Amino acid sequence: MARVGVLALQGAFREHRAALERLGAQVAEVRLAADLDGLHGLILPGGESTTMARLMTEYALWEPLRAFHARGGQLWGTCAGAILLSGEVQGAPPQFGRQDSLGLLDVTVQRNAFGRQIDSFTTGLDMRGLTGAFPAVFIRAPAFARVGEGVEVLSEFDGQAVAVRQGRVLATAFHPELTGDDRLHELFLQGCLTPA
Amino acid sequence: MTEATTGTPALKQGFAEMFKGGVIMDVVTADQARIAEAAGATAVMALERVPADIRKDGGVARMSDPKMIKEIIGAVSIPVMAKVRIGHIVEAQILQALGVDFIDESEVLTPADDQYHILKHDFKVPFVCGAKNLGEALRRVGEGASMIRTKGEAGTGNVIEAVRHARTVLGEIKHIQARPAEELMTVARDLQAPYELVRYVHEHGKLPVVNFAAGGVATPADAALMMHLGLDGVFVGSGIFKSDNPERRAQAIVKAVTHFQNPEVLAEISEDLGAPMTGINIDDLIPAERLAARGW
Numbered sequence: 001m002a003r004v005g006v007l008a009l010q011g012a013f014r015e016h017r018a019a020l021e022r023l024g025a026q027v028a029e030v031r032l033a034a035d036l037d038g039l040h041g042l043i044l045p046g047g048e049s050t051t052m053a054r055l056m057t058e059y060a061l062w063e064p065l066r067a068f069h070a071r072g073g074q075l076w077g078t079c080a081g082a083i084l085l086s087g088e089v090q091g092a093p094p095q096f097g098r099q100d101s102l103g104l105l106d107v108t109v110q111r112n113a114f115g116r117q118i119d120s121f122t123t124g125l126d127m128r129g130l131t132g133a134f135p136a137v138f139i140r141a142p143a144f145a146r147v148g149e150g151v152e153v154l155s156e157f158d159g160q161a162v163a164v165r166q167g168r169v170l171a172t173a174f175h176p177e178l179t180g181d182d183r184l185h186e187l188f189l190q191g192c193l194t195p196a
Numbered sequence: 197m198t199e200a201t202t203g204t205p206a207l208k209q210g211f212a213e214m215f216k217g218g219v220i221m222d223v224v225t226a227d228q229a230r231i232a233e234a235a236g237a238t239a240v241m242a243l244e245r246v247p248a249d250i251r252k253d254g255g256v257a258r259m260s261d262p263k264m265i266k267e268i269i270g271a272v273s274i275p276v277m278a279k280v281r282i283g284h285i286v287e288a289q290i291l292q293a294l295g296v297d298f299i300d301e302s303e304v305l306t307p308a309d310d311q312y313h314i315l316k317h318d319f320k321v322p323f324v325c326g327a328k329n330l331g332e333a334l335r336r337v338g339e340g341a342s343m344i345r346t347k348g349e350a351g352t353g354n355v356i357e358a359v360r361h362a363r364t365v366l367g368e369i370k371h372i373q374a375r376p377a378e379e380l381m382t383v384a385r386d387l388q389a390p391y392e393l394v395r396y397v398h399e400h401g402k403l404p405v406v407n408f409a410a411g412g413v414a415t416p417a418d419a420a421l422m423m424h425l426g427l428d429g430v431f432v433g434s435g436i437f438k439s440d441n442p443e444r445r446a447q448a449i450v451k452a453v454t455h456f457q458n459p460e461v462l463a464e465i466s467e468d469l470g471a472p473m474t475g476i477n478i479d480d481l482i483p484a485e486r487l488a489a490r491g492w
Contacts, residue, residue: 058451
């Protein structure tokens, strides 16, 4: 059985936890670096990326998360979580200077690429690896404006990449945890059980 | 690929889910909004005067100047909320036109209508509404609220009412869960709440939307207490910018909400924050000064 964590600093971590538990995974909430011990994978949920980045600095989580990836851990970021995984972040508040990110995904992510809350939308997405449209919920969502050579684009919307994968890192601009469709969680768990 | 759909209940409620485990802070200037964002607020509430000042100044409290709201929207990348008076449909239309991310139909402002709340289903922008008990919460959800906050007693720096309202709502939820299904129509009648929503609470043991605490939260321990009682996050108003050191207090309250189950972390972050806002003993308030009594 896969042992997976959900970064529980803030945001929709309970919904991810519920989806993983529906699929029979053993789930731990990760708030401090020690919580990563013994996990195969970690989901970084949606929420506010500035808030999570700040708390990751406060609790010295950046290096432990990079080390977790380096020793074979699978990572998946949804919405704000995808921003945290990216190499470069556009649209961060100017007073922050450059927004910190893990740099584990060779992409430039554009925050709020589709507008403010009244522009948030749902749609059916075609996704590589899945049969039938995936119900995607985009909430003040980012998009992957630049995608590096080693990065596979799994889905696009309106000409912009919205789901990508690079090695053990998966990132989606939308929120599968809000839909009750667990197919992406299933894919993630399969990845967690595949030897690195 | 199918067409995009906007403004659905799922999108509005899903957005509120993203605030969970977070702190939403009242701000009255773009500078305060930046401080709140840098401290890790998940959203800011733009308003002209924080509740403590509304309480002190008296008079009619209304929706804020659109210019100030636009400045705050321009200053931060986190979501911006703003308040309208209870029942003030036009103030809500104005805030939606400004591109505000969430509207608070709030008893902290002077109510515009003494009988009816806004029909929130009519708007694309989501709404948060206050509630003192489960019936009130479910009536607001029935009207289309995408998020509930317990009312507390805003601007007092005194957490007792927030605790009372949280315990009331959560206790009533447990009570409904324990009732047999055939009693739920009578429960709905007694609560004056929509039957379908009473059934939802019976089945799921929670409100259909995210439920935050508000009103009187002044310290990290207050914020952690509200999380401990079972709420999803915290609104802090006067508690931050009426204290001695808003930056440090704001950061500490954000951390307290994340680590509410960890007393060692709470002890560390509660230290040396400077003086909190001066509180008001709620027993000293004359009934007309109690904001939580507004709305029904």
